[in-house]
Amino acid sequence: xxxxxANLDLMYQALADPTRRAxxxxxxxxxxxxxxxxxxxxxxxxxxxQHLQVLEGSGLVKTEKIGRVxxxxxxxxxxxxxxxxxxxxxxxxxxxxxxLADFLGED
Amino acid sequence: xxxxxANLDLMYQALADPTRRAxxxxxxxxxxxxxxxxxxxxxxxxxxxQHLQVLEGSGLVKTEKIGRVxxxxxxxxxxxxxxxxxxxxxxxxxxxxxxLADFLGED
Numbered sequence: 001x002x003x004x005x006a007n008l009d010l011m012y013q014a015l016a017d018p019t020r021r022a023x024x025x026x027x028x029x030x031x032x033x034x035x036x037x038x039x040x041x042x043x044x045x046x047x048x049x050q051h052l053q054v055l056e057g058s059g060l061v062k063t064e065k066i067g068r069v070x071x072x073x074x075x076x077x078x079x080x081x082x083x084x085x086x087x088x089x090x091x092x093x094x095x096x097x098x099x100l101a102d103f104l105g106e107d
Numbered sequence: 108x109x110x111x112x113a114n115l116d117l118m119y120q121a122l123a124d125p126t127r128r129a130x131x132x133x134x135x136x137x138x139x140x141x142x143x144x145x146x147x148x149x150x151x152x153x154x155x156x157q158h159l160q161v162l163e164g165s166g167l168v169k170t171e172k173i174g175r176v177x178x179x180x181x182x183x184x185x186x187x188x189x190x191x192x193x194x195x196x197x198x199x200x201x202x203x204x205x206x207l208a209d210f211l212g213e214d
Contacts, residue, residue: 008125008128009123011123012119013119015119016119016120018115025196028200028203029199074200079193085128086122086189086193089132090181090186090187092136093134093135093181093183094183
């Protein structure tokens with residue numbers, strides 16, 4: 001619909017949960033293994049893995065398994081896309097308001 | 108959790124749907140009545156109103172009823188909050204990568 005990439009659905013869905021946002025927050029401090037990522041949460045490892053799968057499916061997080069350890073990293077390119085969509089709409093509307101203000105301010 | 112405003116859940120949930128994003132897109136071109144907003148969609152008016160309620164609940168859209176017409180407007184302040192959260196995390200992680208690059212580039 002309206003030429004929007006389909007994965008915006010998945011990105012915003014992933015961001016709409018406080019646990020997943022806290023996991024993203026943790027990853028801004030550097031890559032983490034799944035168990036490091038799970039540490040601060042009072043939930044089972046399978047529950048954490050489920051949240052991680054949503055984040056990975058959205059593209060906001062990349063994971064790589066080396067040996068027995070899966071390491072998670074933020075994908076800032078995807079984050080930028082999620083940010084950009086909002087920014088574009090917000091500024092388009094802001095510019096219209098500015099033009100209206102200019103028009104009303106004219107003599 | 109982690110000092111995040113609760114309404115980020117509602118904002119990202121509202122953004123996670125292509126119809127609701129198309130409605131926001133429409134509102135960047137100016138305020139619209141509910142029926143104007145419904146026009147491009149092949150769905151019932153109650154379905155449109157339901158999407159609108161999600162947008163209003165998230166704070167991304169404000170509505171005002173004057174007489175029999177309800178007018179919908181974008182709320183750019185809320186949009187900026189949704190954008191800001193992503194931006195802050197993305198740039199925090201970007202800065203860490205820059206510092207790492209500086210460190211690796213040192214003689």
